[in-house]
Amino acid sequence: MKKSNLKKLNDAYADRFGFSMPEKSLINFGFGLSEKVIAAISDAKQEPTWMKEFRLQSLQTFYQKKMPNWGPSLEEIDFDKIRYFIKDTDIEKRTWNDVPKEIKDTFDRLGVPQAERDFLAGVKAQYNSEVAYSSLQKELDEQGIIFCSMEEALQKHEDLFKEYFAKLVPAADNKFAALNSAAWSGGSFVYIPPNTHVKRPLQSYFRINAARMGQFERTLIIADEGSNAHYVEGCTAPVYSEYSLHAAVVEVFVKRNARFRYTTIQNWSGNIYNLVTKRAKVFADGVMEWVDGNLGAKTTMKYPSCFLVEEGAYGEMLSIAYAKNNQIQDTGAKMLHLAKNTSSKIIAKSVSIAGGRSNYRGLVYVSKAASNSKSKVECDALILDSKSATATYPDMKIAGDNASVAHEASVSEIEEEKLFYLMSRGLNKIEAMTLLVAGFIEPIVKELPLEYAVELNRLIELEMEGSVG
Amino acid sequence: MQTVLLQNQKEFSLEPKQNTLYLVLLDKESSIGKIKVDLFFKKSNLNCQLLFIGILKNKSNWYLESNIKHLVPKTSCLTEVYLSQSDESKVDYLGQILIEQKASQTKSFLKEQSLIVGDAVYNRSQPVLEILNNRVKASHSATSSRLNEADLFYLMSRGFTKSEAEKILQEAFFNKILDSIKNKEAKKMIEDYLC
Numbered sequence: 001m002k003k004s005n006l007k008k009l010n011d012a013y014a015d016r017f018g019f020s021m022p023e024k025s026l027i028n029f030g031f032g033l034s035e036k037v038i039a040a041i042s043d044a045k046q047e048p049t050w051m052k053e054f055r056l057q058s059l060q061t062f063y064q065k066k067m068p069n070w071g072p073s074l075e076e077i078d079f080d081k082i083r084y085f086i087k088d089t090d091i092e093k094r095t096w097n098d099v100p101k102e103i104k105d106t107f108d109r110l111g112v113p114q115a116e117r118d119f120l121a122g123v124k125a126q127y128n129s130e131v132a133y134s135s136l137q138k139e140l141d142e143q144g145i146i147f148c149s150m151e152e153a154l155q156k157h158e159d160l161f162k163e164y165f166a167k168l169v170p171a172a173d174n175k176f177a178a179l180n181s182a183a184w185s186g187g188s189f190v191y192i193p194p195n196t197h198v199k200r201p202l203q204s205y206f207r208i209n210a211a212r213m214g215q216f217e218r219t220l221i222i223a224d225e226g227s228n229a230h231y232v233e234g235c236t237a238p239v240y241s242e243y244s245l246h247a248a249v250v251e252v253f254v255k256r257n258a259r260f261r262y263t264t265i266q267n268w269s270g271n272i273y274n275l276v277t278k279r280a281k282v283f284a285d286g287v288m289e290w291v292d293g294n295l296g297a298k299t300t301m302k303y304p305s306c307f308l309v310e311e312g313a314y315g316e317m318l319s320i321a322y323a324k325n326n327q328i329q330d331t332g333a334k335m336l337h338l339a340k341n342t343s344s345k346i347i348a349k350s351v352s353i354a355g356g357r358s359n360y361r362g363l364v365y366v367s368k369a370a371s372n373s374k375s376k377v378e379c380d381a382l383i384l385d386s387k388s389a390t391a392t393y394p395d396m397k398i399a400g401d402n403a404s405v406a407h408e409a410s411v412s413e414i415e416e417e418k419l420f421y422l423m424s425r426g427l428n429k430i431e432a433m434t435l436l437v438a439g440f441i442e443p444i445v446k447e448l449p450l451e452y453a454v455e456l457n458r459l460i461e462l463e464m465e466g467s468v469g
Numbered sequence: 470m471q472t473v474l475l476q477n478q479k480e481f482s483l484e485p486k487q488n489t490l491y492l493v494l495l496d497k498e499s500s501i502g503k504i505k506v507d508l509f510f511k512k513s514n515l516n517c518q519l520l521f522i523g524i525l526k527n528k529s530n531w532y533l534e535s536n537i538k539h540l541v542p543k544t545s546c547l548t549e550v551y552l553s554q555s556d557e558s559k560v561d562y563l564g565q566i567l568i569e570q571k572a573s574q575t576k577s578f579l580k581e582q583s584l585i586v587g588d589a590v591y592n593r594s595q596p597v598l599e600i601l602n603n604r605v606k607a608s609h610s611a612t613s614s615r616l617n618e619a620d621l622f623y624l625m626s627r628g629f630t631k632s633e634a635e636k637i638l639q640e641a642f643f644n645k646i647l648d649s650i651k652n653k654e655a656k657k658m659i660e661d662y663l664c
Contacts, residue, residue: 368589381600383600383602383603384603385603386570386573386602386603386604388603389599389600389601390598390600391597391598391599391600392596392597392598392609393595393597394594394595394596394597394611395593395594395595396592396593396594396595396611396613397591397592397593398591398592398593398594398613399590399591401585401588401589401615402585402615403585403613403614403615404612404613404614404615405611405612405613405614406610406611406612406613406614407594407596407609407610407611407612408608408609408610408611409596409598409608409609409610410607410608411598411600411605411606411607411608412605412606412607413603413604413605
């Protein structure tokens with residue numbers, strides 16, 4: 001199809017339905033990773049030389065780095081069987097019939113619109129609600145906020161991009177950060193100018209957007225001094241992907257007096273290894289809040305961290321992990337207190353059911369310089385049947401004078417008394433258990449934007465139906 | 470509850486006996502030390518307690534480890550670690566509770582409290598829980614904190630010097646444990662140690 005004709009078609013779709021067809025790429029590199037593939041990714045994106053060099057250097061780091069020798073097994077990952085550059089045309093070849101029945105059923109029950117289902121199932125590559133996007137973009141432009149794809153930011157705001165890119169998660173951080181640094185594609189770039197308050201959560205208006213979602217997406221956020229914003233990533237409906245590995249990197253800079261909240265709901269289909277590196281650097285009196293929900297994927301390894309580098313910085317992590325059907329949710333948080341009078345809080349809740357395993361793995365580090373620092377960690381785990389398991393692996397290293405660090409964790413099943421009470425009031429066992437699980441995760445769900453909270457509760461209800469009794 | 474004092478060895482691997490308190494008192498004079506205690510619950514209907522008490526000072530450096538493994542149903546264990554740290558002392562504690570899949574109706578708890586009295590101390594704590602059965606109750610808690618400033622201020626305003634006030638508060642910290650121990654023999658051992 002000629003480009004001009006496609007544009008007309010896109011415009012027509014945008015006007016009538018609010019979404020557009022993708023522009024098709026003609027590039028194909030097959031499977032496996034090589035310098036040629038990495039260079040081609042960079043060339044295709046018309047990147048400056050420094051980025052191409054960065055990618056190639058990261059590839060060498062990736063080769064040198066070893067796989068993690070702790071945590072869940074990652075032996076199954078075969079880096080030669082992964083496609084590192086995916087052209088849109090291939091995504092189009094998949095049909096609705098290829099999508100697993102469980103995922104289709106969940107879409108049905110959640111009431112996800114068909115166009116959105118197509119995108120989430122990978123049948124359609126792009127689902128941009130152009131109308132909503134344009135109006136929000138206008139509002140953001142007026143405030144001087146930059147919110148675009150990473151590719152666009154590299155082209156249009158190169159100096160700003162270069163100043164912060166890979167400064168918090170260098171390629172040498174770990175093997176998967178190196179892989180992402182070499183092969184990154186997609187992801188969001190956000191810059192909030194000083195003293196700017198973003199009223200609406202970013203991304204909630206166009207929660208799914210091809211350019212911001214991918215296998216190796218990279219997100220870079222800079223909340224300048226005194227700013228305040230909330231970014232929401234992912235969605236509660238299951239996202240189907242054939243690709244076995246998702247390795248993202250997120251870097252967030254929270255400047256003096258700024259406040260930033262990063263909410264993620266991850267619900268990848270059950271064949272994915274989800275290995276993500278997320279890190280925030282928090283300056284004086286800044287506040288960083290991670291809200292993290294992990295529902296999907298075969299194995300998730302994700303430990304968002306806060307580097308509290310100046311006096312008065314605060315980091316918070318609220319997380320829910322829901323492990324079912326032999327899933328491993330190995331999640332947690334890291335709080336590094338590197339300056340005095342810093343504080344942090346971690347609240348992690350997990351539910352294991354039908355052979356799932358949830359692990360909390362976390363670190364609280366109070367350096368010698370971080371006198372008068374405070375940290376509190378709470379981990380609660382619920383195991384709903386005899387096939388499931390849970391574990392907590394916290395690590396607290398305290399060297400700072402006058403530091404106060406507390407950690408508590410508990411593991412329990414659903415209390416018979418509560419179950420009995422609810423059942424004596426007419427609920428069946430599944431309904432009663434669902435209600436108790438909803439109550440268990442409520443402190444975190446209430447922090448989510450309303451539409452996510454509603455959908456998450458509904459989703460857990462659906463998951464419980466097939467797993468209990 | 471009978472008391473067994475674990476001493477003169479670095480590593481202990483034990484099958485606990487019913488209603489027993491296993492007590493570890495860290496050598497106050499030692500500059501470096503390592504104690505590892507493994508308790509394997511292989512028989513049902515057992516209940517025991519493991520207690521570490523230590524006053525660490527003079528740049529002493531300690532590694533402590535407790536591994537509580539519940540392999541059969543209906544066992545319970547309480548692990549407690551109370552440490553007071555001063556004078557650049559260092560401690561690294563790994564406390565693991567493992568509840569195997571067969572070990573239903575297990576109760577296992579771990580509590581670690583470190584009181585930081587002096588400056589430049591280092592405290593590392595790794596309380597690990599691995600639970601493979603749903604019909605259990607397990608928890609751990611670990612805290613590391615300094616003497617309460619308000620308490621210190623109150624005592625000093627009553628004429629105590631700073632070191633006297635610190636000593637009183639340190640005693641109060643350990644008295645909580647003494648109050649909970651009913652066995653006279655164990656109580657005496659701990660009192661002697663704290664003197």
